[in-house]
Amino acid sequence: MPGKGRIIFHIDMNSFYASVEMAYDPALRGKPVAVAGNVKERKGIVVTCSYEARAHGVKTTMPVWEAKRNCPDLIVLPPNFDRYRSSSRAMFSILREYTDLVEPVSIDEGYMDMTDTPYSRNAYETAKEIQSRLQKELLLPSSIGIAPNKFLAKMASDMKKPLGITILRKREVPDILWPLPVGEMHGVGKKTAEKLNGLSIDTIGDLAAADEHSLKRLLGINGPRLKNKANGIHHAPVDPERIYEFKSVGNSSTLSHDSADEDELLAVFRKLSASVSDRLQRKEVMASKLFIMIRYADWKTITRSITLKNPIDQKNEIYNEAEHLFFKHWNKNPIRLLGITGTDLVEKEQAYKQLDLFSFTEDAKDEPIQQMMEKLNEKYGSKLIRKGAKVKKDESKTSGTSFNKDFFQDEKKS
Known part of the structure; x- marks a missing residue:
């Protein structure tokens, strides 16, 4: 790598859930393995699978029945998240032995800034060492991208899987990308x-x-x-704290007079929903959790929230959730202020990461999986549903987090 500029690694674990299962049970190695929700149900969905399974046409998001049709010897396992958390912590622990600048992206991938470390002069050899340690110590395969910024490192890590190491220099962008x-x-x-x-x-x-x-x-x-x-330009730093950020988009409105009129109050919620929706879409993010605030005429204020099954940004969706919360918790007394806030934000292009094992296996109970997939693809514009956040549709008086965020919050405290 050149002596000038940054040296960024992107570490991407290969078929993480399936690889963890094979590390736990050596008898599974070299066999077609898939991790799926609702394993015993016809509507169970493949969340991840080994490369041996992929060679037989098994793919992520494929119904289990179809996967078994393509690969009769497929071994289908239910998820074990305690096991995945433990392996992820061990993985990030190894990465932090090389630099403090490690930014987790999800439970199975992260960035490392190696610029100001003793390893910067031998970046490729260091990547080989990290990859080898992950394989030998944790029995987990990985691919690593090396580049002068995070975007190029991410693109590089996707180029060779499994067990690839790719260097992508900015001057190579015209020829390669x-x-x-x-x-x-x-x-x-x-x-x-x-x-x-x-x-x-x-x-x-x-x-x-x-x-x-x-x-x-x-x-x-x-x-x-x-x-x-x-053009190969991306200045975002590797930020170890970025995974813990919980930003929000919200708006509130003080009524011109205290009111207990349902139609008037719902009209305020409609305006607030449209405002929050516009701001979410401008920021190109979606909310995984929704809060409403009710301030009564006597200034008593309450907030109530709902953690959503899937991220939202449309005004009608926001309004429907807010209306549900409002009628459940309003005591019919006059109100002087109402507010709506969307939190646990995810980038719109990455929102499909939320629509993973945890949510779509629940959705599958209500409608045929193919119809559901078509709706998700039409709505979110993503042809691949990947590992992501655990999102249960529960109401709460306190803030809640996704599976990945819960994991990293626990890690931060330890």
């Missing part, structure tokens, strides 16, 4: 790719050369950001 379809670029989902295709932006190279003003009109502030990334 630009010929790729724009939909293969990290941060570009199906819907965004379709919009870009509408401007005849079909490759990452087309995006790199696109008119910035046209991109901004099409995609808002994200347009110029994607253009920069397509």
Whole structure:
């Protein structure tokens, strides 16, 4: 690697859940293995699978019955999250032996800034050592991308799986990235790719050369950001604290007079829902949790929340959840202020990470999985539902977190 500039690693564990199961039970090694929700149900869904299973046509999000049809010898296991948490902690513990600048992205991937460490002069050899230690000490395979920024490191780690190590230099972007379809670029989902295709932006190279003003009109502030990334430019630092950030988008309104009129109060909620929806969409994020605030005429104030099954950003969805909370908790006394806040935000293009084992196996109880998948793909623009957050639709008077966030909050305290 060059002596100047940053040296960023992206560590991506290969088929993490399945790999952990094989590490726990050596008899599973070399066999087609899948981890799935509702294993005994026809509607069970494959969450992850070994490369041996993939060789027989088994894929993530595939119904278990179809996976077994493709691979009759498939070994299907239920998830064991205590086991995955333990392996993830051990994985991040190894990474932090090399640098304090480790940014977890999820339970099975993270960034490392190796710039100001003794290992910077031998980045490739260090990556080989890390990969070897993860394999020998934890029996877990990984792929590692090495690059001058986080975006390029992420793109690099995806290039060789399993057990790959890829160096991607900025000067190599035109030859390596630009010929790729724009939909293969990290941060570009199906819907965004379709919009870009509408401007005849079909490759990452087309995006790199696109008119910035046209991109901004099409995609808002994200347009110029994607253009920069397509040119290999990404200045975001590796931030160990980023995983713990819980931002919010909210709005409140003080009524012109104290009111107990249902129609008047619901009209306020409709306006607030539209306002919060607009702000979420401008920021290109979605809310996984919703709070309402009720302040009565006597200034007594209560807040109530609901943790959502799936992230939302549409005004009708926000209004429906707020209305449900309101009628459940309003004591019919006159009100002077109402508020709505969305929290536990996820980037819109990454929202599909929330729609994982925890949520879609529940959804599958209510409708055929193929119909559900079509709805998710249409709504969120993602053809792949990946490991992510545990989201239960429970009401709470305190803030709640997703599976990944719970895990990292616990880790932070330890």
